[in-house]
Amino acid sequence: MDHTVNRIIDTELNKNEPLVDGPLRIGTHSLNSRLIVGTGKYDTLDLMRDSLAASHSECVTVAVRRERLYDRDGKNLLDYIDLSRYTLLPNTAGCYNAIDAVRVAKLGREILRSLENPGADWVKLEVLGDSKTLLPDPIATLEACQRLVDEGFQVLCYTSDDPIMAVRLKAAGAACVMPAGSPIGSGQGILNPNNLTIILEYLKSDDPTYPVIVDAGVGTASDVAFAFELGADGVLLNTAIAHARQPVRMAAAMHHATQAGRLAYLAGRIPKRLYAQASSPEEGTITSRPW
């Protein structure tokens, strides 16, 4: 347990209100929900809108794609997202090199500026190395991160769970490092909690408020709770809600898991022990023991 982190959290929170958590702060942004959700893969836009609402998230990711010029059904994603309620976080999904990622980030910024959405100054950077694993290309990711920081973006950087890479991205100026729990859309949860713990320790060693978000791999609510219990500041997920049998219900579950995991982290879990420790008094028993 990193006690430096706890001290900072304790000073931010009102101890008389143990159920109150502080906001998630990323760069200049402040979010009251620590859950960020994607808007992809929903069967219908109505289902997406209702799922976003049930997740209580204040920030949703979006992708930049060509206008469908020849098969328009007349519906735009943004007709289903209340821009006064959600901060958009445009991503660079589908980019496999730094040049494309910077290009897509700039186009996303241009759209958000015209919408006057506060998300215009940040980007979820994702530079992939391989379409089968969707694992990030670390070299291209670092290069793109540096270029976007130079362009004035607040970069929320998707990366693997490699602690050294996470350190390099923070040093390059990323506003937030977002290690994957497991491959995108895989639903495998957090495969390497030890690496995530090391990332949290390293990135917060000189600044306990530096945000680390677990991005990708979540399969169900317990994965979200686990990420927060480990000390993550936020969780970003998409498929686990969009492809659940009942997305709206799963979105609510993710909201509760966010609160449960975060409060458990703030409360401070008991250490694990090899042997049992009785909850009832050892003294005053009227029974005999076998040995």
Added chain:
Amino acid sequence: MFTIQFNGQPKQIEDGISVEELLLSAGVPTKFCAVELNLEIVPKHEYRSQIVKAGDAIEVVTLVGGG
């Protein structure tokens, strides 16, 4: 008439057409889009004055669902 690349496809357009007229003729609502001309973003206030030339590559993008 001449040819440009419009979202990766060849497109015949008339001489002297502006970005705004091009978007209008293609039925693209400009509310939610961004335009890139030869890899440079065209700001919305330049849609009317920016003239498209032969061989130009134009990308018109919008936001879609994503994670």
